[in-house]
Amino acid sequence: MKHFEVISRYRQGESYRHIARELGINRKTVTSICSKYKEGLRALETSTHEKEVEKATEALVLTRSYDSSKRENRTYTQEVERRMKELNQEELIKNKRLGTHKQALTAIAVHVILIHEGHSIGYRTVAHYWRQFKEKTKEAFIRQEYPLGYRLEFDFGEVKLEIAGKVRTYYLAVLTCPASDFYWAYLYTN
Template sequence: MSAKIQLSFGVRQYAIADGCTRKTVRKYLREFDRETGPSPTEREVDDYLLTRPKYDSSGRVRRVVTDDVRRRIDGFIDRNRENVAAGLHKQQMRKLDMWRCLQDDGVRIAYSTVCQYVRALEAAPKSQEKPAKAYIRQDYEPGFRCEFDWGVLTLWISGVRTRLHMAVFTLDHSNMRKAYLFSREDTLALMEAHRNCYRELGGTPRVMAYDNMRTAVKKFLGRDREHTDALLRMEVHYCFTPHFCNPRSGWEKGKVERSVEYIRRRAFSFEVRFDSLDAAQTHLAAVCDRLNTEASNMSAEEKRLRIKADLAALRPLDHGDIGCFEQRLYRVGKYSTITVDGVHYS
């Protein structure tokens, strides 16, 4: 508009040339006259044109974040505080989960708008900046590698607060996730989780990635590990090779590390009360099935094709399901009973 100021154009010609409305043209012309005067010098014109525009946002009102939306988001934040007070700090809704709940209920709101509103309510101090680290994303062939990890969560089962353990499997090629709930994190739960997962998948991967959990590692032998009897049985039965991460190196199986937090948050950040453990498992399975169809770091169609390729490349279950049991040797006590995990059996 600066070049046309020197010409005797009308407001309509300015608006057509700049692609704006006549009201906008009049506003800028009045502002120019007010700042430079009736006879501006060339220097004054240049100074005015180099000045950054200023906008008064003090009078703006929220058009999308209505009172109803604010109440709903405040309710999500209150639920997070209740979970933290109950010791469920890992089962809080993130801003993305709040936005998804609003979208599911038909509220048309941008994710950035939810973030701005929640950040305005948060009073937590910013954490100190840490030096950045570089990690290389790995890619695997279909059906080659699967990662496993445990997660802990708390639910109310039939009104009783119950601490549960969640076994999570993630196929590296497609990021397909499966999860199962158990009351304990022991050898039998480990075997049953693998049996249930392989039964659902219809096959087994070539490599299983673990951390150094006590149910899989009996003891360290230098840089090697001595496998537990249960893991050796699963290796022989399902024909996979275990791979153990280095201590305190969770990024070596980063897909499942992220999956534990992601599944726990998506499934149990809002729903925490169930009539039975089976009902909680049914809810968890439905959430996993939904996540396996959603777009993530890939489109939904690409994920579907990758999952199909993963399942087709798995090793078939030639020997069926493994028997989930432990064989132990006990001595009969003076009361003619044996003691298993603190319980006496005749």
């Protein structure tokens, strides 16, 4: 929240509604910020001792923060944690049989699985805890955007599948259009 901008606009004479509309925040939030600012000014004007002046100044200047350390998890329950641990164990077993390759279970896939099983949990929460399970090094990705029809990407790789109890190696060709999220894939035997 941009407390400074709200207070600055208020001091310039803008109305609460105008500030809320311009900044895209709720009018009641603007009212609350401005009311606290006015209280701070009144406390500063009425303070007589040096300690009172210091306390009133700190109340005006310091930004407020919320203590979220005692907040309970509402969506990441023990049941969700248990299921994510099961999925991680299944992933480790699969990696032993098939080897680690581009077939790894991602946080997106785990989120989809949990949603289909009836858990109400957000992707960011799943990604946070899945990253802790995987304990892999941090990577950086830069989002790129292209106009439609501008770029086509091709990838070719091995895919190991277990069919009728036997692990077999197949070859996968994938064409991708990043602008439209269109994928085309073909599986080869040799």
